[in-house]
Amino acid sequence: MKSRYKRALIIIAALVVIGVAASLILNALNSNIALFVTPSEVAAGKAPKDQVFRIGGMVKDESVKRDGLTVHFVITDLVKDIPVAYTGILPDLFKEGKGAVIQGRMNTSGEFIASEVLAKHDENYMPPEAKHALDQAQKNGSNK
Numbered sequence: 001m002k003s004r005y006k007r008a009l010i011i012i013a014a015l016v017v018i019g020v021a022a023s024l025i026l027n028a029l030n031s032n033i034a035l036f037v038t039p040s041e042v043a044a045g046k047a048p049k050d051q052v053f054r055i056g057g058m059v060k061d062e063s064v065k066r067d068g069l070t071v072h073f074v075i076t077d078l079v080k081d082i083p084v085a086y087t088g089i090l091p092d093l094f095k096e097g098k099g100a101v102i103q104g105r106m107n108t109s110g111e112f113i114a115s116e117v118l119a120k121h122d123e124n125y126m127p128p129e130a131k132h133a134l135d136q137a138q139k140n141g142s143n144k
Helices: 003-032 039-043 128-143
Strands: 035-037 053-059 066-067 070-076 083-085 099-106 111-117
Touching: 039 053, 039 083, 039 128, 053 083, 053 128, 066 111
Parallel strands: 035 053, 083 111
Antiparallel strands: 053 070, 053 099, 066 070, 070 083, 099 111
């Protein structure tokens, strides 16, 4: 075999290996992405179907109900409310009237089944996307 053909085979094999590696990496990244949506977007049907996503807002006052290890509460962007169910131990900073970001998926009855709950860790801080989403929801709610 001539060296020219050997070089071409090596280049083709390297491109195939790089292509397979890139597709595996992209597939892994795509399956681990959790989009962030607001309760208003969920109520409008803009939430991903059959996919894990994050919903952020405020925990509605007087909405936390405990049933054993399962906690039911309502997350709101002050315009729309979404009921949430979480089985597990909540973070210490989780409180009514405080910000939270919840990861999970919607069930068929319209309840958000949470797999992870993240509580706001500082009185003055809110993630920029959550703050922007709350401001937009309030602005859109007051325009109607």
